[in-house]
């Protein structure tokens with residue numbers, strides 16, 4: 001109970017703990033207590049969406065995701081003669097070092113062009129803006145979109161058919177008829193950079209931009225371990241058997257819905273390494289030498305047509321986890337004895 005008061009005064013609470021701990025404790029409290037969360041909504045900032053497209057401003061070739069103040073939010077809602085309570089539809093996506101909460105709100109029910117001219121920016125498809133976003137904004141918008149989408153598609157209890165209600169922070173939905181609690185979902189996906197010791201294997205789907213190759217990726221099946229998914233996906237997609245594998249890192253990924261990308265390196269036997277591409281999954285796959293990869297890393301991540309009509313190899317952008325796997329592989333090659 002003593003802490004109740006402290007939580008209600010974020011500035012005092014903030015002085016008691018290290019930055020990271022106080023942020024995590026504050027966010028936890030906001031998820032647990034609707035009263036505190038309501039207060040935070042009245043002093044926080046908002047990332048706006050319109051039918052899941054984030055509001056961004058284009059500055060040169062970059063996109064910035066502006067944070068909208070409560071005052072601006074209220075003024076927009078006033079223009080549309082909307083009740084200020086609409087702010088409570090927002091979902092919590094983080095907070096600043098000073099414990100100022102960030103929320104995301106989808107204004108899909110309001111006229112898009114009016115908001116765009118009022119705030120001087122545009123609602124842009126996340127796929128289009130993603131790679132030009134600032135390194136801080138991209139993960140925030142990506143988890144915000146995933147959370148907003150989940151709420152949009154989980155309005156009803158799949159057991160009773162009755163409406164579900166979100167808690168203020170949006171960290172869960174409850175069916176009050178039978179008490180079932182629903183939590184936001186994420187699909188685990190493994191992404192694997194296969195190597196034969198001197199070359200790495202990259203592949204492309206027909207939907208990728210021309211010339212872009214990436215590591216092999218695949219959704220985990222129910223009941224599988226990560227190791228099993230890696231082995232199955234490599235066998236399914238390129239017909240090779242993994243000899244050993246190790247975990248590297250993970251990343252939330254907003255496409256196609258909400259995925260947790262779990263990145264691994266894998267080694268296959270040096271012989272035989274003949275690839276048999278599964279054409280239902282991939283357009284092409286191939287082995288690439290260290291030199292080819294180094295050259296591609298120096299290139300901008302955009303399609304580049306060559307004289308013969310083909311496209312130069314390019315790699316996923318810097319902060320896609322596939323790029324990090326490739327960078328790690330390059331370092332590993334440089335440090336391995338010839």
Ligand SMILES: NC(=O)C1=CN([C@@H]2O[C@H](COP(=O)(O)OP(=O)(O)OC[C@H]3O[C@@H](n4cnc5c(N)ncnc54)[C@H](OP(=O)(O)O)[C@@H]3O)[C@@H](O)[C@H]2O)C=CC1
Nearest residue numbers: 187189214217218219253255256261281316320321322323
């Ligand atoms: N961050 C990064 O660096 C990278 C991220 N990725 C991401 O990895 C993800 C998975 O890669 P991908 O090769 O497509 O996966 P898969 O090889 O598993 O193939 C995709 C197919 O799997 C089926 N599937 C199974 N479970 C799911 C699920 N939970 N959600 C959606 N589809 C499912 C679908 O088939 P059907 O439609 O027939 O039902 C889908 O078309 C992609 O969304 C991609 O964006 C990929 C490369 C790099």
Ligand SMILES: [Mg+2]
Nearest residue numbers: 216217218281
């Ligand atoms: Mg795949």
